[in-house]
Amino acid sequence: MSMIELQGLKELIESISRERNLPRSAVQAAIREALLKGYERYRRAQNMERRQFDEDYFDNFDVQLDIEDQGFRVVATKTIVEQVVNSDHEISLEQVKDMGGEGAELGQEVILDVTPDKKEEFGRMAAMQTKQVLAQKLRDQQRQMVQEEFQDLESSVLQARVLRFERQSVILAVSSGFGQPEVEAELPKREQLPNDNYRANATFKVYLKKVSQGQQRGPQLLVSRADAGLVVYLFANEVPEIEDEVVRIVAVAREANPPSRYVGPRTKIAVDTLDRDVDPVGACIGARGSRIQVVVNELRGEKIDVIRWSPDPATYIANALSPARVDEVRLMDPETRQTHVLVAEDQLSLAIGKEGQNVRLAARLTGWKIDIKDKAKYDREGEDTKFAAARAKAAEEAARLEALEDEYDEEYEEDEEYDEKMALGRDFEDLDEDLEELDELDSDREEDVRR
Template sequence: MALVLLPGLSHLIEDISEEKKLPPQVVESALREALLKGYERYRRTLYLGISEDPFEQDYFNNFDVALDLEEEGYRVLASKVIVEEVESEDHQIALAEVMQVAEDAHTGDTVVLDVTPEKEDFGRMAAATTKQVLAQKLREQQRRMIQEEFADLDDPVLTARVIRFERQSVIMAVSSGLSRPEVEAELPRRDQLPNDNYRANATFKVFLKEVSEVPRKGPQLFVSRVNAGLIVYLFENEVPEIQEGSVRIVAVAREANPPSRSVGPRTKVAVDSIEREVDPVGACIGARGSRIQQVVNELRGEKIDVIRWSPDPAQYITNALSPARVRAIRLVDPEGHHAHVLVSSDQLSLAIGREGQNVRLAARLTGWKIDIKDVETYDQKREDEVISELIACRQKEEALEFEAETRLIAEQATRAHEDARLRELFPIDGSITDENILSSISPDVNSMDNQDLLQNTSSDINVINEE
């Protein structure tokens, strides 16, 4: 059949490519898929009101669309198998018919035939399906490129602008770099700071938390204001010594959303110096607190404690409990990372912090279980007895875990040995693979989704570019 003309096809592809920031080849592929879905819809409409739809889900897998950019049109092609007796006209063709034009044809060969319908027969519903599927495919390609673009970012911290609000989430516009278009990212409620004022067009520094696949939406960007990585980034940008490598951030413990409103956000940062003459804490705080104040301002007043890291656990725990003054540290169970911290009665509440926030952050920062004890009422003998029981329980649990892991490894080795023996006794045909099995039982998701793409009616595909 004749080529179905699409005037301005080349310009249409170029315009869509430029507007959507997609390669022309990607736009062409999306257009071919959309036209094929439009042809499928055209064939199905022929049976509307007459009989049930006779086409199965993968019925049109042997059909394809060829674009002709020079003549600005397209053709629908069908691959058919040569047979003696035709059972399906869409998938087979009679040998006698083919031999009229190719005398050397044989049964089992495949021929490609032009099955393009007339433009007038294509129908408004088929054109509307083509239009809608094209828009959907372009969106999918955009999301896929976004996923690839942001997944490989060296710097996970972005400048974001508030666009709108959806339920409890803030939708923000972010960009991966200069001259790159802005894309939408979601800031969920759990990743928002309580002191932030998210108003329209307000800008914030956000941490790119993840680029994940969301059902029915494709790749989505999720950003965070509570991630500890944001703290590291802000200090790296404010402290030249960190950029140069003479000061390093060893650990960060952050509680950006405390369990109670009476407790504000707080962070503890452990820093160390590579060079002896450099004071890591002083470098991070800056003259009169100028450097740390910039970080605090960006985090809308969040309290930040910068402490010095130490290879000595007792000294590290002492520093982490700042600003409380510690009288003594007892590492009661070094293997289990359990320590007793002895403080005077007037420092007890300061060491624990409001609702336990200070000791909780210190424990996260150091990786030790910390018990704050009043030095005046501390009974070492009784505490040692309690700790001995705890150590015994811990060792018993570790022994049980080790036994379970050993048993699991032995069972896995036995199963692997049995599988290898069965494969020797009953070899499997090499053509049967896991991929073949999976593909035979997996539904054609794209086809299922595309069945729902029947809404607006239009016969002009060119209006896609206007959307």
């Protein structure tokens, strides 16, 4: 069998495998595919009379690499036929027997060496095409491996190291586990923490938000330092009661990048337990704040409020507004989840928080729309009347909409009855026409009999 030499093939495979963290089999597959593309290009150039090849024309061709002898050959799978129509896909039984295939039969497939005779010309063209295709194929192989490696690690936390900066994004090196090669991940500006110092080779814990698919350029791992999942992981890693499922995290509200630079990042986390002997808040804070301090340090000084979850909405809302002291929680409209929280005048600013951050996070944590009110100036009767009127108006609007739906349903039913009647009328008309045709046929027969 003929072969085209590729000097340094073995060293090329080894170096690409080492530099791109790809197995040698993947590199060999990419080189074979690139060489096959080179063969296609060569054939198209040689067969100018065949203006256009079908998309799957070269599917029966392949490239075999000879690593030891450092070369490759092109082979084709052909079907044995009695009369050859397309020599690229077929071979006659007589030709196969001439090549020593005495036991061959029609319909069988044989693999034949079809390496071009003009090796120098083909080798030069194949090398040019290989350079263009190989880089893309290797990138595709690498992206597929990264996707398979990290797909199951989405929504988990990884250790990362700063590599470089691209525009406003930080490019990090992350690994899927001990001994695994590092790959690049992107930390966009919106996912960064304002207090982080992203200097070269600095290490951080990051939350893997998404593993991108497709052929987009750049890192395909999107990581975050601002996601609430990072806070959940840090507490679960630091508090044994959470890992043992004695204490559970019910909800987290995080504002890692506040709308104003005068307000720092802050998180509220609601915890609960079914064990009466365990204080879930105390378990998360630890002795003298030792456990929560580890989390705060990892998040570069971010403020964290750990509050007790409660099945009673009023109690839960009061806890969520910590550290403010709440006097009363009035659930004004449970359906639309609106509530008034009454506090003393000296607690107003604390309950609302700097630029509204405290009440905003509490509302996000509980799922209720919270309106902070000064207890001394609160008009209880006036607010009750206002909400009662709003509920009455909403009920009236709901009744109006229901009446419209009923009216529409009645019209629709009438339309259906009309359609049925019309269809039935058309059926009777068709039947009358058929009977008239039968009468005419009978008359014609009687006339024939008389004659």
